[in-house]
Amino acid sequence: MGAVSAVLIILITILFPPIGVWAVAGCGADLLINICLTVLGYLPGHIHAFYLEYVYYDRREQAREGRYAARRAPGVYSDRVQTGGQGYGTIVQPTH
Numbered sequence: 237m238g239a240v241s242a243v244l245i246i247l248i249t250i251l252f253p254p255i256g257v258w259a260v261a262g263c264g265a266d267l268l269i270n271i272c273l274t275v276l277g278y279l280p281g282h283i284h285a286f287y288l289e290y291v292y293y294d295r296r297e298q299a300r301e302g303r304y305a306a307r308r309a310p311g312v313y314s315d316r317v318q319t320g321g322q323g324y325g326t327i328v329q330p331t332h
Contacts, residue, residue, distance in 0.1 A: 242293055246286075253278075253285035260292045260321075261314035269313075288317055296320030 249256030257270040266288055274281030291309045298305060299320045308318055 238296075242289075245289060249282070249285045249289065253281040256285045257288055260289055261317050265313040266317065288312060288314075292317045292320060294320070296322070 245256050245259055248259065253274050254267060254271050257267050261267060270281055270284050270288075273284050291312055295305055295309075295318065297320070299322050305318075312318055
């Protein structure tokens with residue numbers, strides 16, 4: 237399912253980058269930035285969309301392996317993309 241969804245997102249992004257960003261990041265700052273970049277030039281919109289998708293799927297794979305990125309990816313404002321679509325879970329505070 238993961239590879240099929242990635243290919244589908246890439247095909248959608250080739251046709252219209254903001255839809256691919258919306259599918260990965262949701263409605264937020266990343267989508268607004270991508271819409272502006274696509275209006276200003278079709279190529280910058282593609283570059284931004286593919287960068288977001290790369291970060292999303294890379295972080296998703298890292299989370300699946302049990303590794304979490306120590307730093308936020310530059311230029312990515314969506315927490316969904318930063319975490320690969322998953323939350324880090326709750327951290328239980330130690331009791332004294």
